[in-house]
Amino acid sequence: MATDATPKFKNPDFRPISQPQDYRQDATVSAHDGLHFWQFMIAGSIAGMVEHMAMFPVDTIKTHMQALGSCPIKSVGVRQALGSILKSEGPAGLYRGIGAMGLGAGPAHAVYFSVYEMSKKFFSGGNPNNPGAHAISGVFATVASDAVFTPMDMVKQRLQLGNNLHSPYKGVWDCVRKVFREDGVRAFYASYRTTVLMNAPFTAVHFATYEAVKRGLMEISPEHANDERLIVHATAGAAAGGLASMVTTPLDVVKTQLQCQGICGCDRFKSGSIRDVFRTIVRKDGYKGLVRGWAPRMLFHAPAAAICWSTYEASKTFFQELNGSSSNSGTIT
Secondary structure, eight states: OOOOOSOTTOOTTOOOOOOOTTOOGGGSOOSGGGOOHHHHHHHHHHHHHHHHHHTHHHHHHHHHHHSTTOSSOOOOOHHHHHHHHHHHHOGGGGGTTHHHHHHHHHHHHHHHHHHHHHHHHHHSTTOTTOHHHHHHHHHHHHHHHHHHHHHHHHHHHHHHHOOTTTOSOSSHHHHHHHHHHHHOGGGGGTTHHHHHHHHHHHHHHHHHHHHHHHHHHHHHSGGGTTTTHHHHHHHHHHHHHHHHHHHTHHHHHHHHHHHSTTSTTOOOOSSOOHHHHHHHHHHHHOGGGGGTTHHHHHHHHHHHHHHHHHHHHHHHHHHHHHHHHHHHTTOOO
């Protein structure tokens, strides 16, 4: 049956109100979450720097445990690894390579979070609670950020394995020069394929878990969601980081082997084949070698993710309030 689409309430006495002369349609901020691309980059850069600098000693222990035959560590226990580092070089040994981390973490996380936010906006289809969009966006983010971070990560791990007496490198730039002279540009990306294969499932699990746990925690007490925002982000980040790191430890061991080959007694591989590295690890240390360093890896990623997400969300909140105050004052952002 046909229906009359003409509104019955239309009143001829009503007249449309014309917009003021100074009205501007482009005065509103239409960016995702109310932020612009450069603001996501700054927030991500701050979060990455804070996360990695705070947790760097744990990362050093993990690197020593995962590098087969590395000196001076011969044991796989956290306590033994920590004791050996402190005995050979003191507390300063826990921070070897932190300069390379600082140079790589900031730019890489700027790319990481900005690509994630843009991809999430594109794939979510207007549904902010779409776990598939979160997982896919995480994969896109890690492919882009790993291209930035992998060279400095390789330098960082090589510096972590040495000490003042045995290290073949005097510092970050000395390591860069020697690696480039001896092995060329390819050495800086020897582990890129493995890193992406590791970080793709890592970030898929990480982001999907983070968004799901955050949503669940906020639904428990929605009336206190704003007051407990920092706790929610930290808890969700810790859960996401711990689960994702546990699932991807074997590939992290392979990545460390590829990045540290030939340093302090570590094996050299004729090819960058993941299968070749897997076989070498299993032959020398059994299948338990594939989970070497899982404890410090989880001890790193759980609090690191909590620090990273809470810092990132706090930075986003700062920019949102800044944009809001600018908009209220009549400034076009």
